[in-house]
Amino acid sequence: MFFDHIMTASEPVEGTNPQDLSRRAFLRASAATGGGLLMSIARPFPGHAAAEADAFAPNAFMRIAPNGEISLIMPQIEMGQGTYTSMSMLIAEELEVGLDQIRYEHAPASDKLYTNPALGFQVTGGSTSVRGFYVSLRQAGAAARMMLIAAAADTWHVDPASCKAQRGVVSDASGKRHLTYGQLAEKAAKQPVPADIPLKPNKDFKLIGTPAKRIDVAGKVNGTAMYGIDAKLPGMKIATVAACPVFGGKLGSLDDSAAKAVKGVRQIVRIENAVAVVADHMGAAKKGLEALKITWDEGANAHASQTDIVGALEAASHRDGAVGKSEGDIDAGMKGAAKVVEAVYQLPFLAHAAMEPLNCTVHVRKDACDIWVGTQVASRAQATAAEVTGLPLEQVNIHNHLLGGGFGRRLDIDSITQAVQLAKQVDGPVKIIWTREEDIQHDVYRPYYYDRLRAGLDASGKPIAFHHRVAGSSIVARWIPPLFKNDVDFDAVEAAAGPYDFPNLLIDYVRQEPPAGMTTGWWRGVGVTHNAFMVEGFIDELAVGAGKDPVDYRRSLLGKSPRAKAVLDLVAEKSGWGKTMPSGSGRGVAVLLGFGTYLAQVAEVSVGKDGQPRVTRVVCALDCGVVVNPDTVKAQVEGGIMFGLAAALYGEITVKDGRVEQSNFDSYQVLRINEAPAIEVHIIDSQEKPGGMGEPGTSALAPAVVNAIYAATGKRLRKLPINTDELKGA
């Protein structure tokens, strides 16, 4: 997802460079318990030099059982992005098995074994899966295949080079003798890991680059797929919770007599800032919760308002920020400009509203704690449970599940901490389910951003100086403090100058947090989604000001970025850019570089007399380097566009009296099928390093849409969600 920049910053994305010997040295093989072959990829612990042998711990990744079953233990969790399939394709390609021969398991919690090398703990950032593992997984598959072939050659006393592997079976030169991987697994485990592991040249790929069928979908069309919310345990109770609706507030007094009288209610559990009703089923728990008479101790934020929050951000945007990037001389550039243009762009707080509401099942005993949940950060879940229960880490077991949507929400563990605090007081396993209202009102919100953009233009209208000041809260400082350096949130300023080349550039960042207790966090596309809206809207203004076509104008600023230019040209061609549209309709464009992927979109929008915009068609062109699964790439763009469009049209969380005003899909609207545009995705054939695809489809959508609205109506929108009042009669 959004760790790509961290990955690339602290560890080069694994290239296809055969000289990359360090990767090969990390492979380990051993005998699996119960027989069979276990392949591991050893990763260095953060802070240890690669040369220290004991600084490596192999993560069990692939197991070939004597019965031939090939299991992959997925270090990255599946949340719809198709990572289980892509990871399996990388292994299967080199192992010479079919995807249908592979089954997956979720990895248990362990920083030691499943650490993300760049961050130093176990975390799934979707778009990093392929980027981070492109070479090492293929090497693991190739090494295993070579060892299995060597085991067969040993058995037959022939040269391994004369043997062939196909669909999990090794055959000799005559084609008459065969041994299956299952038969060979135990013997293969005793073979040395090859010193030299040649990988297939791209032209020989059978799986990589094909639209392979996903391995996680069968159970998702017949109701058998297991999400965290589906965990079933003997004697399990169901609970639902209400936390203080005012940020930072606490539970005051409570009258639970009516709640206790509800049939099926078993117990009322309190913690400092919340109360939960434990019952036989969710119907009773909800009814019990409604029957509680709660007085909240609202605390310092009782009167916090949206106006105050935005006011504080506005004030922050006037302060000089910490320098995120500086090139040339911004002051001289502005001074020498024929004209200086300035604009303020704003983005609202957003909730995630993943379809699976937050939930967590916990069973606390004296000597152990088990947790059934869907999380992107299994080891953080383990750590918080250990802290709350006082148990050592090894006595906390995380049973991870498929995620019913993540979008960044399940990178936080607040709901897991709360669940363990509640479950500690319950005898036996209890599943805590947040209602949708609770899920939206106690989300970890995408920050509100209040940005100032300024461009110094030459006589032709081309920017010679570009200043982007970002003001907003810092996710990085809260979520991964060691990476908050020099007062700059690297994510908040990511891609803050777009893919463009400006001779004089300043990007600065002013940190301004919302009221204590209101938490901000990752949201699909993060920094790139935020900055693409600001930059691509502003660039469009500059193009119009210069009297240039928006595509031509952008092209003139992309001299140093041929890949960006190529996607822009392709999207212009495929969308029919420049062709006339009916009155009240328009086309808008946006281009970006994010997560190692170049992507451009053209949106077609018509605006009714009532001010309602309708996005009818979105054309997307992208270059994400080598593609593992083109159908997954396409699906991610399609879904990303819908996600971005929901935010552009409706997404907004607002605060009144310290509370979030929205609560369910009526007040926090999302996109529905009748509003879905037609989508075309064009993928450039590329041999570049793989780029991330989970997010950029979302990031480009909103700017393309507001630029199309400008083309249709002449109204420039610098703030989301789209205000239809401004468009009435336009």
Add this chain to the structure above:
Amino acid sequence: MPYTLKINGTDHQVDGDSDTPLLWVLRNVLEMTGTKFGCGAALCGACTVHIDGVATRSCVTEIDNVGTAAITTIEAIDATPAGHKIQKAWLDLEVVQCGYCQSGQIMSASALLASNPKPNDSDIDDAMSGNICRCGTYVRIREAIKQAALSGNTNERRG
């Protein structure tokens, strides 16, 4: 009070307040977790089941109102011709992403197809706009319904 619910052809005895939503009887009491919880307020469609063949939001359906009607859930939709075709089209076109909404999508789509073997775009909008997919699989949902419709006669119950 005790109720007898006819679910996927089998009678189930359950006990609960008359206003208990069917969703929680299915998910928590009978442990049939294919039917999902998304909003609890008839706003998202994740909880869609068929009651006498009609797509119904189980989160707002009180058990007292079900009576002797036949309830069909995602676990048994494969046994209906329309459901079978919809599931197949879903797999053929790789509709699914996270999958959480898809039980409800498939239940709404199969009810549509069973009552209208050749739905056009606006029929699809009408039948499906109550089902939210946050992963945004709408383009493929539309295509899959059309593909399933092309695959032959769907408005007869199997067996």
